[in-house]
Amino acid sequence: MEITGGGRLVVRITPSDLGKRVSVRRLTGGSDGAPEFTDTVGVLTSWNDGVMLITRRTGEVVTLDDSTLVAGKVVPDAPARRRGPSATRAELIEAGARAWQPVESERLGTWRLRAAAGFTRRANSALATGDPGLPLAEALDGVRRWYGARGLTPYVQLQAASPDVEERLGAEIASLGWRPEGATEVWTxxxxxxxxxxxxxxxxxxxxxxxxxxxxxxxxxxxxxxxxxxxxxxxxxxxxxxxxxxxxxxxxxxxxxxxxxxxxxxxxxxxxxxxxxxxxxxxxxxxxxxxxxxxxxxxxxxxxxxxxxxxxxxxxxxxxxxxxxxxxxxxxxxxxxxxxxxxxxxx
The missing domain is CATH 3.40.630.30 (Gcn5-related N-acetyltransferase (GNAT))
Structure with missing residues (x-):
């Protein structure tokens, strides 16, 4: 949290910081004269009429009243995770795609629409990596139509080339009404x-x-x-x-x-x-x-x-x-x- 030399907490974010990764502290209660605070870190997705939406890395969207803020600042992107063998995200994304191939596939820009009669989410989801070639809302509409035509639930598997891009894109997808689920890690x-x-x-x-x-x-x-x-x-x-x-x-x-x-x-x-x-x-x-x-x-x-x-x-x-x-x-x-x-x- 941002603390001045006198120990005072300061809110240093504004609605102009939409899309940035922020850390905020808010007052959530207290007892016996001692206040209680909650910290939230994630992408600032929305800030309208005194209501803020912050999307965590997990995809959870936190709604809070800006009048409860006692501190806030823009923070750097999270550091890269500890790794085994040297590898880029892109290298492992491609290896994973080659190892589990769908029955049917079609390109949407660099995104890949994949279907296999519903057998596993991995083979029945749009692999969202790179640029779909359309504004995100339109790309998601295309995903919805493609899977709807096949009688399948539309899913997006978000694997971006960097953690900050993935976090921001995930926040935007969530803001468009798509629910995050199935958190998975790639280990080496x-x-x-x-x-x-x-x-x-x-x-x-x-x-x-x-x-x-x-x-x-x-x-x-x-x-x-x-x-x-x-x-x-x-x-x-x-x-x-x-x-x-x-x-x-x-x-x-x-x-x-x-x-x-x-x-x-x-x-x-x-x-x-x-x-x-x-x-x-x-x-x-x-x-x-x-x-x-x-x-x-x-x-x-x-x-x-x-x-x-x-x-x-x-x-x-x-x-x-x-x-x-x-x-x-x-x-x-x-x-x-x-x-x-x-x-x-x-x-």
Whole structure:
């Protein structure tokens, strides 16, 4: 907060700072003569008739009365996140797009409209990176029409080339009535370290295509094997699938074998990168090191193909996965978020 030499809090922002990243402190109550304050940091999206809207990096929009302000200032953009292997956002965005390709795609400027009959948001959202070639409101109308024509919910996956651009664009998209959801992070790590995670990977069976058992374990497929599902999961420059059979851990029939393999995983080798997806372990087989064994086996295959760095995506609220990947040496590189159209129309 801005504090003068005499210790007085000062409001140093005005409506002319719209679109800038600000930090404000407001009075929110108090008891026993002691005031209570709340701090908010984000993009100043609107300031009209005494009401301010500030959009946080998470996409949450905070509404506050400017009469409650006790301090405020424009602040620098947030520092870049801690990284593993050196990489730009653009490099990882493209690697992620190549590793999970939709059935249908169309360009809107440099944005990419993607559809796969509703199978995963990632394959059924507009990848908003770069310039759509239209004013934002018109671009979002185009997104709405394109997905509406296919009977799909319009989604935008916002991944900009820099955190400040992403934060400001996210605030603008939210101000146009699109609801943020699905906060996700891209993590990176050393592929060689992943390959060393498990001494014994002999139980892991690798293949070039998912069989029926693999699809039964993969929860996003819902046990189905429609052509749109197969198209997406098979896509990528060099894609491998890992399976640990249901009885491979020596426990025999533990009540879970009828639900598919004990563990599965997917990896896409692409130049120096190896992307990990669909790593799942059956409930009855957890805490036995199977996730590490699956990823180690896939990593070794990707290393054989010349890859050296690893990436994966993890949702911000998936505490178990985040703990697992932290233990494997992965660190957060950047985050992204989806925005869902809430207009209910197709105009």
């Amino acid at each position: 790590g050393s592929l060689a370290r992943v390959g060393d995670l498990a001494a014994d990977t002999g139980r892991v069976v690798l293949g070039r295509s998912p069989d029926g058992e693999w699809l039964r374990r993969y929860h996003r497929a819902g046990g189905g094997a429609g052509e749109h599902v197969l198209h997406v999961v098979r896509s990528g420059p060099s894609t491998w699938f890992a399976t640990v059979p249901g009885d491979a851990d020596g426990d025999g029939d533990d009540g879970d074998s009828g639900d598919g393999p004990a563990a599965i995983g997917r990896c896409v080798a692409d130049g120096r990168w190896a992307g990990f997806m669909a790593v799942e372990v059956g409930p009855a087989h957890r805490r036995k090191g199977l996730a590490r064994a699956v990823m180690a086996a896939l990593a070794r295959r990707a290393l054989d193909e010349g890859a050296s760095a690893a990436w994966l995506q993890v949702e911000e609220d998936n505490a178990a996965a985040r703990a697992l990947y932290t233990g494997m040496g992965f660190t957060a590189h950047h985050g992204y978020r989806y925005f869902r159209d809430t207009s209910g129309g197709t105009a």
